[in-house]
Amino acid sequence: MENKQIAITKFGGVDVLSTLTSDVPQPKPGEVVVKVVFSGVNPIDVKTRAGLGWAAAQNKDNLPWVPGYDIAGKIVAAGDNATRFEQGATVAGFIGFPLQGGGYSQYVCVSETELSLVPDAVTLEAAAVLPLAGQTAAQALNKAEVKEGDRVLILAGAGGVGHLAVQIAIAAKAEVFTSCSESNLDYMATLGAHAINYEFAPVSERVEEVDVLIDLIGGDAALDALKCLKDGARVVTVPTLSAELICEKAKLLGFEATGMLVDPNPEQLDTMLYMVSVGLLKTEIQQIFPYTQAQDAHLQIETGHTRGKVLLDMQC
Ligand SMILES: NC(=O)c1ccc[n+]([C@@H]2O[C@H](COP(=O)([O-])OP(=O)(O)OC[C@H]3O[C@@H](n4cnc5c(N)ncnc54)[C@H](OP(=O)(O)O)[C@@H]3O)[C@@H](O)[C@H]2O)c1
Structure with a gap:
């Protein structure tokens, strides 16, 4: 063979x-x-x-x-x-x-x-x-210590990591806001998130009092999203290229901020497979x-x- x-x-x-x-x-x-x-x-x-x-x-x-x-x-x-x-x-x-x-x-x-x-x-x-996308989503939300009632803003909720992050945050009973283009507004709403069309206006003009930012875009979109956060907010920025810059700006504004590198963890994958098997994750x-x-x-x-x-x- x-x-x-x-x-x-x-x-x-x-x-x-x-x-x-x-x-x-x-x-x-x-x-x-x-x-x-x-x-x-x-x-x-x-x-x-x-x-x-x-x-x-x-x-x-x-x-x-x-x-x-x-x-x-x-x-x-x-x-x-x-x-x-x-x-x-x-x-x-x-x-x-x-x-x-x-x-x-x-x-x-x-x-x-x-x-x-x-x-x-x-x-x-x-x-x-x-495996990679799901564990990135779960580990970013864990790092940010997302808990019930948190207002969580996820940039790029429609992507590989984003669509899983949105659902895991909702399963943790957070209120989820997410940015996407017009073509994904309905899809994001189906998952239970408040969808924000980034093509229409900057996210910072559309959402406020955010407890947790999960940044899956980096660069200018992430810098704009920092304006949505309330005092003491937590930021996890996932794209490695701009992580240093975003963390530096976020910390200057008084937020807790960190980048991350996903870490393979078979037990975490077991949990996600179970969530899919019972319909908690699509x-x-x-x-x-x-x-x-x-x-x-x-x-x-x-x-x-x-x-x-x-x-x-x-x-x-
Ligand atoms: N540090 C780590 O360990 C780690 C692990 C995994 C991934 N990453 C990084 O994290 C990022 C996301 O990964 P991914 O796999 O989710 O990527 P992906 O699947 O390629 O993301 C595509 C999504 O991004 C959305 N998007 C594009 N521009 C946007 C904008 N300005 N605002 C909001 N949404 C936008 C698109 O939605 P629309 O079509 O609606 O625009 C699309 O659904 C990548 O940079 C990746 O390299 C890092």
């Missing part, structure tokens, strides 16, 4: 993404082989492909490099001492983060401790949405591309207007 993978051959535009063919990898002790059905595409993959950010800097002498951190699929083999999962079990994981990647593969070896069992009630598509998928169209998947992310997630079908 062969293993097709999508690799970054050099840094640049989408044409540097190429298909590699190798043998199916052999598991080491404690590892399993996952036949990947869906792999998630995240903005960090696109930035790394373009040669931007620290994952690119760390991997510059390691090309071709296979990106991808989100996988959902089936166990097809196990190494010595890997006894946690049955053959054929459906699993999902946030793998190889940040430097190893490897999710854009048909077969991948993973330590069994990095994986979560996907409940029968959850599709593999939904499971592939959750995953949104803009489009699933065959892995042979990974270039189009990256172009979709580069629009900056993906609703929910983009996935690759690795077995088509």
